[in-house]
Amino acid sequence: MAGGLAYFLPAAQLALDATGQVIRVPTPSPTDLFTSPVPQSPSPSPTTGAFTVLLLGSDDDSKFESDHVLTQSMILVRIVPSTKEVTMLSIPRDLYVHLSPGGFGKIDGAYSYGGPGAAIATVSQDFGVHIDDYIWVGLLGLIKVIDAIGGIDVVTSHPVMDDYYPADVYGGWPYDFERVAVLGGPQHLDGIHAMQYVRSRHGDLQSDFGRSQRQQQVLMAIRQKAHQLSPEDLPKLSSAIGGELKTSIPLSRVAALLPLAAGFDNPDQIRQIVLLPPYTHGDGPDGSIQPDWARILPLVHKYFP
Amino acid sequence: MIARGVLGVALAAVMLICGTMTFLYLGTRTSKATVPPAKPTAATPRAQAQSLPGTLYLAQSGAIYSLSAGRFHQLTPEAGWTMPSLSPDGNSIIAVKQARMSSDVYVLNRFGGVVRQVTNNAAPARLAYDPGFNHWSFYPRLSADGATLWMAYDKPKYGYDVILSIWAMPFGGTIAQGKLWTSAADYTGGDVQPVPVSGGVIYTKYDYGPDLQLVGRLWFTNRAFSAGRALTSPDEDCRNPSVSPDGTQIAMICTYEKQVSYLVLAAWNGSTLGARRAIITNQMVAQPTWAPDGSGIAYLAPGVAAGPFQLWWLPRAAYAPPPTPAPTPTPGGPHNGPLPTPSPTAPVVVKPVQVTTNNGFDATSPLAWRG
Numbered sequence: 001m002a003g004g005l006a007y008f009l010p011a012a013q014l015a016l017d018a019t020g021q022v023i024r025v026p027t028p029s030p031t032d033l034f035t036s037p038v039p040q041s042p043s044p045s046p047t048t049g050a051f052t053v054l055l056l057g058s059d060d061d062s063k064f065e066s067d068h069v070l071t072q073s074m075i076l077v078r079i080v081p082s083t084k085e086v087t088m089l090s091i092p093r094d095l096y097v098h099l100s101p102g103g104f105g106k107i108d109g110a111y112s113y114g115g116p117g118a119a120i121a122t123v124s125q126d127f128g129v130h131i132d133d134y135i136w137v138g139l140l141g142l143i144k145v146i147d148a149i150g151g152i153d154v155v156t157s158h159p160v161m162d163d164y165y166p167a168d169v170y171g172g173w174p175y176d177f178e179r180v181a182v183l184g185g186p187q188h189l190d191g192i193h194a195m196q197y198v199r200s201r202h203g204d205l206q207s208d209f210g211r212s213q214r215q216q217q218v219l220m221a222i223r224q225k226a227h228q229l230s231p232e233d234l235p236k237l238s239s240a241i242g243g244e245l246k247t248s249i250p251l252s253r254v255a256a257l258l259p260l261a262a263g264f265d266n267p268d269q270i271r272q273i274v275l276l277p278p279y280t281h282g283d284g285p286d287g288s289i290q291p292d293w294a295r296i297l298p299l300v301h302k303y304f305p
Numbered sequence: 306m307i308a309r310g311v312l313g314v315a316l317a318a319v320m321l322i323c324g325t326m327t328f329l330y331l332g333t334r335t336s337k338a339t340v341p342p343a344k345p346t347a348a349t350p351r352a353q354a355q356s357l358p359g360t361l362y363l364a365q366s367g368a369i370y371s372l373s374a375g376r377f378h379q380l381t382p383e384a385g386w387t388m389p390s391l392s393p394d395g396n397s398i399i400a401v402k403q404a405r406m407s408s409d410v411y412v413l414n415r416f417g418g419v420v421r422q423v424t425n426n427a428a429p430a431r432l433a434y435d436p437g438f439n440h441w442s443f444y445p446r447l448s449a450d451g452a453t454l455w456m457a458y459d460k461p462k463y464g465y466d467v468i469l470s471i472w473a474m475p476f477g478g479t480i481a482q483g484k485l486w487t488s489a490a491d492y493t494g495g496d497v498q499p500v501p502v503s504g505g506v507i508y509t510k511y512d513y514g515p516d517l518q519l520v521g522r523l524w525f526t527n528r529a530f531s532a533g534r535a536l537t538s539p540d541e542d543c544r545n546p547s548v549s550p551d552g553t554q555i556a557m558i559c560t561y562e563k564q565v566s567y568l569v570l571a572a573w574n575g576s577t578l579g580a581r582r583a584i585i586t587n588q589m590v591a592q593p594t595w596a597p598d599g600s601g602i603a604y605l606a607p608g609v610a611a612g613p614f615q616l617w618w619l620p621r622a623a624y625a626p627p628p629t630p631a632p633t634p635t636p637g638g639p640h641n642g643p644l645p646t647p648s649p650t651a652p653v654v655v656k657p658v659q660v661t662t663n664n665g666f667d668a669t670s671p672l673a674w675r676g
Binding site for chain 2 (some may be wrong): 109148150151152153154157158159160161162163164166175178179181183184185187202203205206210217221222224225226228229233236263264276301
C-alpha cells in the first residue's frame with residue numbers, strides 16, 4: 001500500500017493543486033458602460049447533467065508576468081452525458097468584445113486583466129452562455145502532455161510553413177523567431193510539432209480561424225490517445241503537467257468525469273464550430289475581428305442552450 | 306523485549322521491500338502507448354520482413370535506415386536526415402538534411418556516406434538576422450534519366466506567405482539553373498512531393514476547396530509554369546502519390562476531409578486517373594510505395610491506435626487477386642452428360658502484414674525501394 005501511495009503521490013499532488021480553483025469574477029469599473037447585446041446572467045443548462053467548460057490556452061513564457069497572460073486559445077465545450085454529445089466552439093482570440101473587467105478589447109485580453117474569472121465572465125456575458133467550469137493549460141503544458149502520452153496521430157490538413165514563428169519555448173530570447181515546416185498528411189506528432197501545428201497562423205489564409213480548426217483537431221487526437229492510457233500513466237502525466245494546468249473542476253467531479261470520458265468514442269457525436277465569416281469579419285480596431293452578434297447568438301444558443 | 310524489537314525491524318524491512326516492489330511493479334504497468342519507439346536497428350522486425358524483396362529505405366528520428374533481408378541498417382546519424390529516394394541506377398541515395406532554419410538536398414552513397422551537397426539553402430551569415438532568407442528543399446526525386454532533380458522548394462515566397470513550389474534543376478548544376486514548374490496557391494503550404502512520370506510530373510497541390518477547407522489534390526503538369534490539371538477532386542483530399550513499376554496504376558492516400566486516411570488505387574493512362582479503389586480503410590495509412598517487382602505495396606501506419614507509424618506490407622493478392630483459372634478441358638474429349646454444378650469457392654482474403662511493431666517511422670518521408 002505504501003508503494004502504491006508513493007507511486008501515485010505526484011498525481012494526487014497535482015490533482016489537489018490544479019483542481020478546484022476558485023473563480024473570482026472581477027468587479028467592472030463603474031465608469032464603463034455595459035453594452036453587450038445579450039443578457040448578463042445566463043441560466044444553467046436546462047438539459048439534465050449537461051455542462052459547459054471553457055478551455056483556455058496561453059503563452060506563459062517569460063514575455064508575460066505570472067497569470068497575466070493572453071488566452072490565445074478559447075474553446076467552449078458543452079458535454080451532454082445522457083446523449084454522449086460534445087460541442088466545441090472556438091472563439092477567435094482577436095474578437096472585439098466588451099470585457100467583463102470593463103471597456104472593450106480583444107477577447108484574449110480578458111484573462112490577463114482578471115484571470116480565469118474575467119475570461120469566464122466575458123464569454124458568459126457576451127455569448128449568453130452559462131459556463132460551469134474552466135480548464136487553463138499553459139504553452140509548455142500542452143507540449144509536455146503530448147510528449148507524456150507518447151505523441152498523437154494527426155492528418156495535418158496542409159504544410160504549415162512559418163518563417164516568423166515565435167521561438168519562445170526553449171530559446172533564450174522570448175522575442176526571437178524561428179522557421180517551422182510541419183508537412184502535410186497523416187503523421188505522428190510529438191509535443192513541439194503539435195504545438196507548432198496548432199499555434200502557427202502566418203501561413204493560413206484563414207489566420208486564427210484556420211488555427212482554431214487545427215486546435216480542435218489536436219484536442220480530438222489527444223482524446224483518442226487518452227483511450228490508450230492506463231491509471232499507471234498518471235504519475236508521469238502529472239509530473240509533465242505540473243504548474244501548467246489549472247481548473248475550477250473539483251477533484252471529486254474529475255473522478256466522476258473520468259469514466260464518462262471513455263464513453264465518448266463516436267466522432268460523429270462531436271460537433272466542431274469555428275466562427276468563420278459571415279459570423280465575424282475583419283476591420284476591427286487594432287487588427288481585431290468584429291462579431292456579427294445577430295448571427296452568432298442564435299448559433300450559440302442553439303448548441304449551448 | 307529483544308524479540309519484539311527484532312520483529313519490528315523485520316516487519317519494517319518487509320514493508321520496505323513490499324512497498325518498493327509495489328512501486329516498481331506499478332512502474333512496469335504503464336501503457337505501451339507512452340513507450341518511446343525503439344531504433345530500427347535495436348528492434349526486431351517480424352519474420353515477414355525477410356519476404357520483402359530488395360532494399361527498402363526509411364527515415365526515423367532524423368536518420369535514414371535500410372531494410373534488406375529482414376535486417377535494418379542505420380545509414381546516417383540522427384541529424385535531420387529524411388525523404389530518401391534513389392538514383393535510377395540504384396547506387397546513390399538522394400535525401401534531405403533538415404536543420405532548424407533550412408533544409409538541403411544531398412547525394413549519399415548506398416552506405417549513407419555524403420557524396421555531395423546539392424542545394425545550399427541556409428542564409429548567408431550577413432543575412433542571418435532574418436529567418437526569411439533561409440529556404441526549404443523537400444521531397445527530392447530524380448528523373449528516369451537521372452539528369453533532372455525534382456523537388457519542392459520554398460521560392461518564391463512573400464513575407465508571411467511561405468509556400469512550397471515544384472522545381473526542376475540539372476542534377477549536376479545549381480539551384481540558380483533551376484526552373485519553377487508550378488504556381489502554388491497562396492497561404493496553403495503549396496505544392497509538394499513531385500513524382501516525375503513519362504511526359505510530365507505528378508505532385509500534391511494544397512489549395513482551398515469549395516467549402517474553404519484546405520485540401521490536397523493530385524495534380525499533373527507537363528510544362529513548366531503551366532496551370533496543369535487536377536487528377537483528384539477537392540472532396541477526395543488526396544496526397545502521397547506513388548506510381549506502380551509498370552506505370553499503369555497510382556497508389557495514393559485520400560482522407561475525404563476527415564481524420565482518416567485510406568489507401569486508394571486508381572488506373573493511370575498517362576493523362577487521367579481511372580475509377581478509385583479504396584484498398585485499406587481502417588488504418589491511418591501514409592506513403593504507399595510499390596515494390597519494384599510488383600509483388601505488393603509497402604506503407605506506413607500505426608501499429609496500435611494513435612501510436613507511432615510502423616512498416617506494413619500489402620501483398621499483391623490483396624488488391625489484384627489472381628484471375629479465376631479457365632476451365633481445363635476434360636480428358637478424353639467433350640463432356641456429354643449434365644455439367645456438374647460448380648461449388649462456390651470462398652474468396653481468399655489477403656490482409657496487410659505488420660512488419661515492425663515498436664518503431665516510429667517518419668510518415669511525412671516517402672519510402673525508397675531498390676529492387
